[in-house]
Amino acid sequence: MAKARLIGDRTNKMMVQAMERRATDVRGRVFQITLLVTLLISLFILGVLIVDVVVDAWGVLTGRPSGFLTGTMRSLSGDPKLGVQQALVGTFWIAVFVAVLAFPIGIGAAIWLEEYALKNRFTRFIELNIRNLAGVPSIVYGLLGLFLFVKSLGGLTGGKSIASAGITLAILVLPIVIITTQEAIRAVPQGLKEGAYGVGATKWTMIRSQVLPYAAPGIFTGTLLSMSRGIGEAAPLLLVGAVSGRLGSNPGFFDFSAINAEAFMAMPVIIVEWVQNSGRDPGFAEAAAAAIVVLLVFVILMNAAAIFLRNHFEKKRG
Amino acid sequence: MSDTRVNPAGGLTVQSLKANPRQARKERLIRDCLGGTALVSVLISGLIIWSLFSEAWTFMVEVDWGSVWDIGWFPRRGIYDIKTLIVASLIVTGIAMIVAGPLGLGAAIYLSEYARPGVRRTLKPILEILAGIPSVVLGFFALEWIAPNVVKTLFGGPAAGSLLAAGIGVGVLVVPLVASISEDAMKAVPMSLREASSGLGARKITTTIRVVLPAAVSGLMAAFIVAVSRALGETMVVFMAGGAAQTAVYTHDPLEGSLPLTAGMTSLARGTDSVVGEGLTFQSLFFVGLMLFVVTFALNVVADRFVHRVREQY
Amino acid sequence: MEQAEPEASPRLGLDIDRKMQAAVPNSTGDTVFEVEDLNVYYGDFRAVQEATFTVYEHEITAMIGPSGCGKTTVLRCFNRMNDLIPIARVEGRLDFREVPIYDPRVDPVEVRRRIGMVFQKPNPFPKSIYDNIAFGPRVCGMAKKKSELDGIVEQSLNRAALWDEVKDRLKDSALGLSGGQQQRLCIARAIAVDPDVLLMDEPCSALDPIATARIEDLMQEIKNDYTIVIVTHNMQQAARISNRTAFFTAQLDSTTDQRCGLLVEYDRTETIFSNPSDERTENYVTGRFG
Ligand SMILES: Nc1ncnc2c1ncn2[C@@H]1O[C@H](COP(=O)(O)OP(=O)(O)OP(=O)(O)O)[C@@H](O)[C@H]1O
Ligand SMILES: [Mg+2]
Numbered sequence: 048m049a050k051a052r053l054i055g056d057r058t059n060k061m062m063v064q065a066m067e068r069r070a071t072d073v074r075g076r077v078f079q080i081t082l083l084v085t086l087l088i089s090l091f092i093l094g095v096l097i098v099d100v101v102v103d104a105w106g107v108l109t110g111r112p113s114g115f116l117t118g119t120m121r122s123l124s125g126d127p128k129l130g131v132q133q134a135l136v137g138t139f140w141i142a143v144f145v146a147v148l149a150f151p152i153g154i155g156a157a158i159w160l161e162e163y164a165l166k167n168r169f170t171r172f173i174e175l176n177i178r179n180l181a182g183v184p185s186i187v188y189g190l191l192g193l194f195l196f197v198k199s200l201g202g203l204t205g206g207k208s209i210a211s212a213g214i215t216l217a218i219l220v221l222p223i224v225i226i227t228t229q230e231a232i233r234a235v236p237q238g239l240k241e242g243a244y245g246v247g248a249t250k251w252t253m254i255r256s257q258v259l260p261y262a263a264p265g266i267f268t269g270t271l272l273s274m275s276r277g278i279g280e281a282a283p284l285l286l287v288g289a290v291s292g293r294l295g296s297n298p299g300f301f302d303f304s305a306i307n308a309e310a311f312m313a314m315p316v317i318i319v320e321w322v323q324n325s326g327r328d329p330g331f332a333e334a335a336a337a338a339i340v341v342l343l344v345f346v347i348l349m350n351a352a353a354i355f356l357r358n359h360f361e362k363k364r365g
Numbered sequence: 366m367s368d369t370r371v372n373p374a375g376g377l378t379v380q381s382l383k384a385n386p387r388q389a390r391k392e393r394l395i396r397d398c399l400g401g402t403a404l405v406s407v408l409i410s411g412l413i414i415w416s417l418f419s420e421a422w423t424f425m426v427e428v429d430w431g432s433v434w435d436i437g438w439f440p441r442r443g444i445y446d447i448k449t450l451i452v453a454s455l456i457v458t459g460i461a462m463i464v465a466g467p468l469g470l471g472a473a474i475y476l477s478e479y480a481r482p483g484v485r486r487t488l489k490p491i492l493e494i495l496a497g498i499p500s501v502v503l504g505f506f507a508l509e510w511i512a513p514n515v516v517k518t519l520f521g522g523p524a525a526g527s528l529l530a531a532g533i534g535v536g537v538l539v540v541p542l543v544a545s546i547s548e549d550a551m552k553a554v555p556m557s558l559r560e561a562s563s564g565l566g567a568r569k570i571t572t573t574i575r576v577v578l579p580a581a582v583s584g585l586m587a588a589f590i591v592a593v594s595r596a597l598g599e600t601m602v603v604f605m606a607g608g609a610a611q612t613a614v615y616t617h618d619p620l621e622g623s624l625p626l627t628a629g630m631t632s633l634a635r636g637t638d639s640v641v642g643e644g645l646t647f648q649s650l651f652f653v654g655l656m657l658f659v660v661t662f663a664l665n666v667v668a669d670r671f672v673h674r675v676r677e678q679y
Numbered sequence: 680m681e682q683a684e685p686e687a688s689p690r691l692g693l694d695i696d697r698k699m700q701a702a703v704p705n706s707t708g709d710t711v712f713e714v715e716d717l718n719v720y721y722g723d724f725r726a727v728q729e730a731t732f733t734v735y736e737h738e739i740t741a742m743i744g745p746s747g748c749g750k751t752t753v754l755r756c757f758n759r760m761n762d763l764i765p766i767a768r769v770e771g772r773l774d775f776r777e778v779p780i781y782d783p784r785v786d787p788v789e790v791r792r793r794i795g796m797v798f799q800k801p802n803p804f805p806k807s808i809y810d811n812i813a814f815g816p817r818v819c820g821m822a823k824k825k826s827e828l829d830g831i832v833e834q835s836l837n838r839a840a841l842w843d844e845v846k847d848r849l850k851d852s853a854l855g856l857s858g859g860q861q862q863r864l865c866i867a868r869a870i871a872v873d874p875d876v877l878l879m880d881e882p883c884s885a886l887d888p889i890a891t892a893r894i895e896d897l898m899q900e901i902k903n904d905y906t907i908v909i910v911t912h913n914m915q916q917a918a919r920i921s922n923r924t925a926f927f928t929a930q931l932d933s934t935t936d937q938r939c940g941l942l943v944e945y946d947r948t949e950t951i952f953s954n955p956s957d958e959r960t961e962n963y964v965t966g967r968f969g
Contacts, residue, residue: 075570079479085471086488089540093495099510100502155402163396164403166765175669177406182591182665183658184598186627187413190654193634194416218409225406238802242865244763246815246872247792249388251395256814257804272497279499282600282627286634286650315501315601322505322605332509339502350497354490377776382793384786 103336124330137313144213145277153224161232181222188219189286207288209311220273231265264360271353275346281315314342420651437614449615454625460532461596469543477551496541504605507534522620526608529619534602539592550584587671594664600627708736711906717771727940739907741917744927749940750910758794759787795869799881801861803853811853815872839867859890879909924951926960
């Protein structure tokens, strides 16, 4: 503005004209409103989705909330013992597998790529490979699990077991863990690293004392996102053989023998199961909606926490 | 304290500046372990390719190729009409892009160019939450809400599953993806370009359409391609809302039910609880999987190129 | 810059340097760094060509010169900090106390424990003041007991003239300190491992004159215990505090058509500022250059 005034009257006049034009810029207004509407449609869909699910689930969730959480799979939707307990156990164990396998391996790989790897073709190949893995459809991971863990290594994993499913999902989220961790590590200021090296820190000391603490919130965000992805994923589980029909056993949460027993259930799969059952028994649609609410509570909480954490630290560190 | 201090009388030798062997061993061990974890990703890629190829190879060698171009997808009867699956996949993906393209792009333009920071701070996280919704949930939504309320009332289709319902569901699923990649691309356009344009007296709409969008075109292409790849690979929505179970007769009518590639695989694996059925059913699963993998892989590589172009430009 | 170019034959410049080095007055102290024909490359780009000079014990050696002439590059060779830049490559002789530190057997970590560094921008760790100082002694395994560590922290902060200002808030975050305090904290952090040499890269460029004066005083005080090499853009500062000054400039390399850092003149500071033997030095120190 100050510059414009210096340049002289003509510029001034042009700006005034531009401002007047803006006031009557109908096309611009329409464009902006159209854009806003597209955004609002997306948000509206999210709203409808949540309202629709909650309305469907209302009867079950308000009628017998604890019974639903502790109940098991049944053949009739009216069965008072119908519930998601087995699915919760399965999802719990999948989460454990993801946390135990994908987090350490993913974080380790990211540290290596950012701090140790030479910038050569081999490193670029690994990074390209990871980006491609992140884009592989989840069902292809299911095929990998089916081929490798169910068929080839069935003796170890127990075939169509929670172990096969857990390892498959850990593999599926691994690229996400690596990529988000890499981003977090890349944001560590060079000055901190040099400061640590400058007083004689070794590479690992520097990483442990400077890089990891500074990147921790970002890494944690990444693990939350990948965990929520992992527990919501259904397709690979269908391929590595989450049961259809009734699940015979009803293991407790810490029943280790159930890990490689041949049969398991998980939250996203029970939703599919019940949606399919709703064809013959419409009451199952409500049960499915209720299961969705349970799953969404976990998923949305994790995502929201991750987004909040990321925005918070982004703002704090400028 | 004094052991790191140098004796000026000439105590320092190469020996004294050598690495402490224990520490050096520890450092090497850590480096090698971390390098090993990085190699896991390569191993996984290798295993994926190996598992797909080995089983698909058996299929390709042993299958009667006449059954791969037939009337429909009936794997348990030895009829593996691949065009049924491919056409269904293309229809679903096309519909999904018709939904997600404008919605995602519009949302991205609004967030990047028009939204005030405060508005952006509230709207963007909501979009990100939408991105995190599991696809089973959208499958349920497509079947229970989109089918009766959109497909039936607006298009006169069935209230149950159909390719259209699945396509809209997949579209909703990829909206956040399109929006976030497009927004990144537009945010990468330097402010100076916009300032130069408005400095010439261009209106905001002109600046956006004539300057920002063309400058961001590589990123927008990437967004579009990634979304196509994601839509092709999406499984649960098409499986639950695609309107076909187990088998499908060839159709190219979006208002009918059919099996896209992913749904065909899922229903085969999900069938009478074992895929080790007659003949080549198990192997056909991997054949379809291989096709899907190759196509999505190619799309992702192309998208990656576009993303790189964005980085090089600015 | 234009003035310097007519006589810009690099060969000639080099010959003058050689002669001049021989003429450096004898020093009382021992030799700390012996630099001979030092070339530093970033990839194919030669950033510094054939620098030859000597750094003496208990002196402050200043490096001055226009931006981009390779001062930082040379400084970071002294403690192998440029090992962190993958494309950086060092050729020539660089002896620290008669040990060639670019010998493959030498561990850069051991070098850096003896040769501390203070950076242009204060870079305290996002930890407490205490932990910032204690970091070095801890990683070097210098203190077995908490009381020893406490002693080192107090002593280092004292030497860096910061103890009185922070002694009541050692547990507070170091990021809460002012810029000048942060830089003194970084100096304290560097001297906490009791190094032999302190390298400082424009340590005062982010500070106001008062904070700068404090750090200059501090350097005068600690120079009896350490050998200091400082890069500065502030010629008054170099003149005030240093015993010797190296003047670098960037010269067009006729073969590659790239600008390459060149050591023009190295001598006692008084000589450099009052009676330089090279015209380029004179132009620079009198402000007629660049
Ligand atoms: N990491 C690097 N990669 C490539 N080139 C570099 C790198 N660091 C410095 N250079 C180049 O080396 C030359 C010398 O840089 P250096 O930082 O040593 O200059 P300087 O004298 O310290 O300048 P200043 O006074 O601005 O700090 C410059 O041309 C610079 O572009
Ligand atoms: Mg510098």
